[in-house]
Amino acid sequence: MTKLDAQQHVADAVAAKAQAVALTGSGTAVLFGLTANEIAAFGGLAVAVAGLMVNIWFRWQSLQIERKKAGIE
Numbered sequence: 001m002t003k004l005d006a007q008q009h010v011a012d013a014v015a016a017k018a019q020a021v022a023l024t025g026s027g028t029a030v031l032f033g034l035t036a037n038e039i040a041a042f043g044g045l046a047v048a049v050a051g052l053m054v055n056i057w058f059r060w061q062s063l064q065i066e067r068k069k070a071g072i073e
Contacts, residue, residue, distance in 0.1 A: 034042075
């Protein structure tokens with residue numbers, strides 16, 4: 001490995017770490033920049049989506065049971 005290859009390898013490693021640090025910093029800024037009301041709104045949205053998915057799943061299961069009772073494939 002030549003000196004130029006080694007320097008390029010180090011530069012690539014530093015660039016990768018710098019990008020990871022930048023992304024972590026921006027994610028942290030977004031997370032801690034939210035107010036309590038915004039966090040509660042996102043939490044409520046997550047609960048609503050989860051409830052919708054559970055409702056769809058149980059409706060589908062109920063439909064399968066009713067089809068089986070009626071003899072419909």
